[in-house]
Amino acid sequence: MAARDQTMAAGRKRKPPQLRVLQGNAGKRPIEHGPKVEIAAPKCPVWLPKEAKAEWKFITAELERYGLVSKLDRAALSVYCTSVALLEMAERKLKEPGGHVDETPNGLLQQSVWMQIRNKAVDQIMKTAPEFGLTPAARSRVDVKAPEQTDFFDQL
Numbered sequence: 001m002a003a004r005d006q007t008m009a010a011g012r013k014r015k016p017p018q019l020r021v022l023q024g025n026a027g028k029r030p031i032e033h034g035p036k037v038e039i040a041a042p043k044c045p046v047w048l049p050k051e052a053k054a055e056w057k058f059i060t061a062e063l064e065r066y067g068l069v070s071k072l073d074r075a076a077l078s079v080y081c082t083s084v085a086l087l088e089m090a091e092r093k094l095k096e097p098g099g100h101v102d103e104t105p106n107g108l109l110q111q112s113v114w115m116q117i118r119n120k121a122v123d124q125i126m127k128t129a130p131e132f133g134l135t136p137a138a139r140s141r142v143d144v145k146a147p148e149q150t151d152f153f154d155q156l
Contacts, residue, residue: 039067042074051085052078059134068133076128083124090118 041060044053056077063069069077093099093114102112130138 037070037072039064039069040071041069042071042077045074045078048078048081049085051088052081055081055084059132063132066133073132076131079124080128080132080134083121083128086117087121087125090114090121094118 041064044056044060048056059081060069060077094112100112100115101109103109126135129135133139
């Protein structure tokens with residue numbers, strides 16, 4: 001039998017220590033806290049398209065509000081926001097007449113390239129979204145404290 005490939009990970013993905021603290025430690029091993037990172041939204045990359053920048057502005061504000069983002073998350077957030085922008089663009093193209101079907105030079109009908117782009121964007125979103133607690137299942141595993149509400153009269 002050949003030796004196991006070292007690039008393959010065995011078992012489940014390791015949870016970040018912050019997530020283990022929020023969920024509680026059911027195991028006997030102490031929680032290794034790893035490096036402490038500052039909770040702050042990273043700067044939006046200038047190369048993102050306009051639609052991706054809109055998603056960036058929205059999602060980073062919410063993630064920062066709940067303490068789920070750091071400046072180190074820039075690349076993963078870029079992938080997520082770019083995929084959301086691609087999904088938005090593909091959905092617009094698919095709404096056009098005949099948007100779901102393309103005709104080949106031989107006259108055969110095939111799935112539109114926009115449908116393929118849409119499906120790939122959805123896959124990418126579903127891969128990156130749980131990393132930030134952006135799916136219902138991911139949120140169910142995280143016990144995040146709601147941001148403190150300020151009373152209007154306290155501000156006067």
